[in-house]
Amino acid sequence: MRRSQKFEKPQNRKGTLIQLGGYLMRYKWQLLAAITLTIGSNLLALVGPLLSGYAIDAIELGTGRVDFSQVFYYAGWMVIFYIGSAGLTYVLEVLMIRISRQVTFAMRRDVFNKLMDLPVGYFDVHQTGDVISRITYDIDTVNSSISSDLIQVSSAVITVLGSFLMMLAISPQLVLIFAFTVPASILMSRYLVKKTRPLFSRRSRKLGELNGFVEEMVSGQKTLKIYDQEEHTIEKFNVKNKQAVDAYYNAEYYGSMIFPTINFINNISLACISVFGALLYLVGSMSIGQISSFVLYSRKFSGPINEMANIMNDLQSSLAAAERVFALQNELSEARDTDQMTDLTSVKGDIVLENVRFSYDANQVIIKNLSLEAEAGKLIAIVGPTGAGKTTIINLLMRFYDTEAGNIYVDGNAVQELTRDSLRKSFAMVLQDTWIFHGTIFENLTYGKENATMAEVIQAAKAARIHSFIAHLPQGYDTILSDDGTNISKGQKQLLTIARAMLLDAKMLILDEATSNVDTRTEKKIQEAMRQLMKDKTCFVIAHRLSTIQNADLILVVDQGDVVEQGTHEELMKRQGHYWQMYQAQFE
């Protein structure tokens, strides 16, 4: 399925090459050594056929007249050269593995560090799967290309040049044969590659469509069953299936011509060499040993030329991969904190928003003009329909995004003048999407406060009503949580993140649908804990269930980017506006 990317063409070849070169230059001496080794091992290997030709000439003298001293002399040298060449090849491979290992490590690290430094907004608009494929698949592609293609190209160049010169030395006339066969095989493979390329990408596209269809239908199988759509679905599947196997066959139809065709051209070269070599022998301008050497060199000569088409494709796809990697690396990081910024210390928790305007993209303004004051220790609730911009307010408070106009102040300081670390650390938050990582429960709970003691952790877990569940697990607090969360329910995850927030001693708290996955009864049980958590803190609460926010000091009703109403529960009920309507709907 990855094939479709394989034929992607790099867009900015020069820039990519420069950046890739930057990585390679760090290892320039090792690379130089590698190239020297390549030349060395290939030259050694090139001597082989020449030596065997001499040996054969010594044999050719005929029955009873073989010059054994000559045969052994050349055979001895052959052994030395071949072993030497193989030894160099091994050293070379080890060296290349080392270099590519270092490059891979550095590239992955750089990409990951970039990911950590990117503004949160990047992840809102880029798919996780895509980012992951850059840091894994794309870097691997670049890496394998560095370790194999580079060597292949340089050794191909040496081999082709070397064997060409050798053949030229043996018999310039015979070399003329290649004037026909080499262009023929290059043209042929180019023609076939051009012909098959769209077929192969069609093949992977069709397979991708089939797989997508299967995934969709199997996921919805229960629904299809209830509506008796099995046969109908099978019919649709048959069409997709037929398309997929036919696309596969069509690609193979031409693809399977490549090897036999190249093989054919090689065989034709061999035939020509045999015929003309024999003729030259008859005229007396070539010995049998020379014909033998020539045949061996011709095999060496045509090998890399056939490979070239493949290598070129590989290089092209690895350049495209490198470009994707560098595109990510060249994204703008979150602006660094400057020296003028101050740390937010001894936080009180006064928050003021002043004429804030914000939009993710210019066409759709999410927040038009928002002003509010939250005194330290107050509870601010934000309600409104989905997509009204509730979560956006949180994003702005935490400075995951910056306002377009207007400003936000904490304790009288404009947030732009505060270091991000100190600002963010002064908030604790529990979000609707609970985040649990692969690690023990203890590690997950102390994620925000590494020096927390076991006693503190247990206390927080007890308050969040999750302690007894943990205590009943065989490994207790050392239980490893799996990332897909199969060993723990959504509600329990949310309780864990509440416990995590309790361990922090932040002065400001954000609860974004913090109990949406907890059932009503458990929610009631942890109410006391939540009250504890919220005590003496400035709290921002987003909730669906209106019952949870009735005692808020200020309720903001948000709709389509504007605060349409604000006030306490009683005030808003009296007004009989949006809030009142929403409230009434609960009882209808």
Added chain:
Amino acid sequence: MKKIITEYLKPFYGRMAIGIFFKFTGSIMDLIIPSILALIIDQVIPLNQPAPIFYWGGVMVVCAIIGMVFNIIANRMAARVASDATEIIRHDLFARVIYFSNHQMDTLTKPSVISRLTADTYIVHQMIIRIQRLGVRAPIMLVGGIIITMTLDPGLAMVLIGIMPVMMLIIILVSRKSMPLFAGLQQALDGFVRVVREDINGIRVIKALSKTDYEKNRFDTINTDVVNREKKARMTVAVISPAMNICLNLGLVSVVVVGAYGVNNGTSEVGIILAFMTYFTIILHAVLALSKLFEMWPKATASAERIIQALDSVDILAVQEVTEDGETVKDDAFVAFQNVTFSYNKEEPNLDNISFALAKGETLGIIGETGAGKTTLLNLLMRLYDADAGSITIAGRDIRSIDPRELHQKFGVVFQNDMIFEATIEENIDLGRNLSKEAIKKAIVCAGAKAFVDEKADKSGEQLTIKGANLSGGQKQRILIARALAASPEILVLDDASSALDYQTDAAFRKAIKENFDDTTIIIVAQRISSIKHADHILVLEDGVAIGYGKHKHLMKSCEIYREISHSQMGVS
């Protein structure tokens, strides 16, 4: 793999035989060509005439042409056979899977079923091609090469035969050593991807807690581990290529030396030595190709077994055709549960002794905590599972005696996390049932979807993306509700179908149903009291047991848990 070959490839045996014949002949041609070279040098050149040289050169060209044409034909036939066979395998598997009972799907799990249909069939497809190509060519080249060299010069052939076990041994040793290394690498890579995925998903938390440096260090550790494993695995494999080269080339030297004795004794000729050198290369490539085939074999076998396992999976529900139990149920009860008990693992019951009866047009609300058995109850009603004890009847008939097709037609359902398919809005509602335009329109209106559907550029013809990604949660639910309503079902089942609707929309929707689908019996599972408050009957479940049954007012008095839920949601104390 065996069953795939004996069952699915059997119809193609004839075509495969023809393909193999072409492959065989084509490969033989490749083998003959070098021996013609030997012939030219040893027998034709001494004649001192150009004509025979051209003649034999011509033979070589003819052989080359036959080789090319036959190989291409064989390759194409192999591809055709593989494609046709794969088409049938996939079709059978999909046709089987789509009829899977819930129980079967639970055992195999959906992701596994999907990967069997996609990745596994693909691997088998490739294997079928390779068996016909490499699997035929490589042995022919290997055996044929050895036979020809034997006839040319048995003594020299011994050199070749002697060196092959050494090469085999090296390949086996190296792959035995590298296999666990690669497996370990794969595991480390999975962990690596997990860290990246986790950190991307948790980026807000990480930034909020200023843990980016911590995460960078965590990543460095696993990055180092992966890279070191990569290095070790690849270093091991790196031995193969130089080792093979040494074997090959030392073999060549031996051929020269042994050949020298042969020529000296008059038992061999120079041309033969030359031909040997070419055969050496051919045979080496055959050995390498075979070793690749052996590498693929375990993987393909595993895939084939996974496919067969799914094909052979038995459905425990399908065969149970229960005879009528006699009409024991009261006439006015349209849908009735009588002492129904059920357990997924047949140990602890998930539903315990549940009874209720609904008249036509009545509404039942079911409420309870997650895991209380609400969805299980619905699954039993639609006979996605069979009850362990008790009976479920619709219009007086035991549901086990109703043809599944007939049974399903009574229902309109919205499941929890139900699927929106990649199709137009209209197709999603119709879902292949060929409903009338009016019915679909009416359903859209009743489900409260008209407003946003009309806003779309193509109205109800608007194309939806996979899983309805271009709709909001509430919009998706409204489309699903419209789907359930469109065929005017006798029984409407809504499993937590209004959770993404705000209170106002939810209320309007309930009103519309009351007005337009008065005859329809409705069963609603909900988290919100407000969604079920007006139901004719309300069932309160806890751990599979009915702890309350009756109307809202009644339950407010008699059922403590119901009251508790109600108070916490309505905010009245």
